[in-house]
Amino acid sequence: MSMCAHCSQKAMYRDRNTGLTLCLEHARLEVAAAGHHATEPALGIRRAAEGDSARIAELSLYFWDETVVHCFDCQYDVVVCPAFVACDGDEVVGLASYAVEEGWDAVVLVALNVLPAYQGRGGGRALIDAVRGEAARLGLTKLLVVTSNDDLPALALYQRYGFRIREVIPGRIAQEHGGELPGFFGIPVRDEIRLAYEMDE
Numbered sequence: 572m573s574m575c576a577h578c579s580q581k582a583m584y585r586d587r588n589t590g591l592t593l594c595l596e597h598a599r600l601e602v603a604a605a606g607h608h609a610t611e612p613a614l615g616i617r618r619a620a621e622g623d624s625a626r627i628a629e630l631s632l633y634f635w636d637e638t639v640v641h642c643f644d645c646q647y648d649v650v651v652c653p654a655f656v657a658c659d660g661d662e663v664v665g666l667a668s669y670a671v672e673e674g675w676d677a678v679v680l681v682a683l684n685v686l687p688a689y690q691g692r693g694g695g696r697a698l699i700d701a702v703r704g705e706a707a708r709l710g711l712t713k714l715l716v717v718t719s720n721d722d723l724p725a726l727a728l729y730q731r732y733g734f735r736i737r738e739v740i741p742g743r744i745a746q747e748h749g750g751e752l753p754g755f756f757g758i759p760v761r762d763e764i765r766l767a768y769e770m771d772e
Contacts (some may be wrong), residue, residue: 630665680715716729
């Protein structure tokens with residue numbers, strides 16, 4: 572796992588210009604001109620196998636310090652949920668864990684993460700593509716996802732993909748964790764933001 576280039580905290584993001592990995596405190600969101608970055612090979616995507624469970628748990632603990640995710644008023648165990656994984660060769664470096672909610676006509680994207688050193692190689696979008704393909708295969712019409720109010724990179728990714736904000740639950744994340752948590756760029760983590768992707772739009 573990666574450490575921040577500026578301190579001893581675990582890294583959550585990768586600076587595309589320098590390649591440095593950064594923790595929540597040292598990451599910044601800036602406006603920049605579109606440009607050409609050094610191209611690295613795209614990450615491979617495959618359905619998770621039984622042997623991936625330990626690695627999926629490790630990734631979930633790395634990013635969230637837990638394997639049980641609370642979203643849409645439900646609890647989902649990332650290790651038990653079906654998943655797709657992003658790979659660099661044989662190494663699993665990212666995951667998209669999901670839950671089928673037929674009563675909602677939806678697939679819930681429970682967890683989406685790519686290790687910082689492998690970000691910028693199309694893994695996040697490709698993992699969403701895989702989950703969207705699974706929803707289509709099952710005949711479901713929506714993808715649902717939750718993120719936190721501070722996670723501006725995730726909000727950008729989801730909205731560029733085509734998700735729309737459907738609801739904000741003020742204070743939900745702070746309530747579930749016994750108070751506010753430190754988040755991206757010093758933004759306190761408080762609120763649950765619910766987004767939906769309509770397959771027919």
